Amino acid sequence: MKVLLTGATGLLGGALVRLMVREGHEVRCLLRPESPNASRLDRLVEVAHGDAGDAGSLSEALRGMDAMLHTAGIEYAAQVTEALRSAGVERLVAVSSTSAHSSYPARSGPKLDAETVVRGSGLSWTVVRPAMIYGSELDKNLHRLLRFLDRSPVFPVFGSGENLWQPVYYEDLARGTLEALTRPEAVGETYDLPGAEPLTYAELVRTAAAALGRSPRLLRVPLEPVRRALRLAEAVRIPLPVASEQVLRLREDKAYPHEKACRELGYEPRPFEEGIVLEVARLRELGMVRS
Template sequence: MADKIYGVIGATSLVGAALLPRLVASNCRVAAFSRRKPESENPNLQPGSLVWNPKGVEITHWISLAPIWVLAELLPMLEARGARKVVVLSTTSLFTKSRSESPAEQRLVEGIRTSEAMLAEWAGKHDIEWVVLRPTLIYGLGKDRNISEIARMINRFGFFPLLGEGVGLRQPIHAEDVAQACQAALDLPEIKNRAYNISGSEQLSYREMVLRIFRCMDKQERLVSIPRWAFKMVLLLLRRFRRFQDWSVAMVDRMNQDMVFDHAEAEQDIGFKPRPFRLEVGDLP
């Protein structure tokens, strides 16, 4: 019989899809929580090792994959369930969007900052250990909103627009590597009450990142460099498609800004060893 039970919030998320099989394979009993209906088919999960949205079960160890800005509404539930350690997924957007001119992105940054501070205060008050992990651009399993969105745009239009040359550096991190970091941070008793930035092992330009998506899709590489004023017009057209309604000028501007983070502390403390950006067919929709 499995000898551990871990609570996973946001279990139907991208990282959740990578994390649940890892926990089950580690002989953990998993209490998975999600507001969305879970996918019933998953051959990697052993029968009886996973329970969805259980009631009245005491759970001491938790991983929250839900957006950190909804954390406040989750804390009373964690406390009531007897939480003793909580690993929370945040984001490096806390830093990369801090100088954004977009009011929406400024509100997002403030929400992240407030939520991280609230977690530390709440945990200290109730003698609960906490760890915050801030990943960079997450991709994988064909379910992300980063690499997969670029791939969908290439499929729809046959090209990809770049603002200028797209020279800003990126460190894409695979969802499975994020899941590994979450499990390690929860399992290691000495890791507590601190935050880590986690990133992919390879730095590459935004332009090269897009070119690798073309190659993985076995499509002719067609990049179109567009000046900023023209990109605004392109965005107006893209927003007619529901999938691209969240695209903004601020997001496009970052194509030429470096967004890289050192993960040496996570490597040293939790054995974090991310892969380079090597796309496989299963990583795209």
């Protein structure tokens, strides 16, 4: 299949490039001219310059393609669907996020609105929703946690630590996303793509620490005073690195059943304890952890 891929210099996009090239797909990557990450692209893939926010450049990049795999932000749904229609390309897989399930509207609203644009596009669409992604040298989520655990005998846990998480290993997510593209029965469907099982945040931290051979003391920090202080700062317009709603979201369970993806896409994500061992091995090889 000839596929235009957006976000190829990113975590998920990079894994998709490797997987698709290995499986014989022809991949054209949409690259922003100002991207500082062009060197990450495999020399074997074709590159088209453009921006996901610019339907004209997308439409140009779509010439001769069978499909588009859009990982560069569901917020560009309007431009992406407009470009597909004007290029006469029917098939779209759009990557959204499981944050579409959040009960906090500021978090879920933009994702749901963009998904609605995809569903109403008249195209042969599929929406996939990754949970928190981890793995690879581009990991922005768990590498920081592993490096902290590597250095500290104490780990602060905001709130009870009992809320659920279900992070997905990047290669498992890439496999699920590619299956969503290639299976005809996925057209018109939305799939949650989380990790194998939910685990509490405290379990997640302990499992990550065990992979490093460490057993830190978890120090529980009550959430409510932190949130109240942030609310107060917001009320008097003090600029903050985190919003009070983000703190509230720490209490929200992020667990997502994925039987539908297992059944219809053959989705088989690995357990967290396996994926995190691979990440610790990667960080050791890079000399980024000592344990």
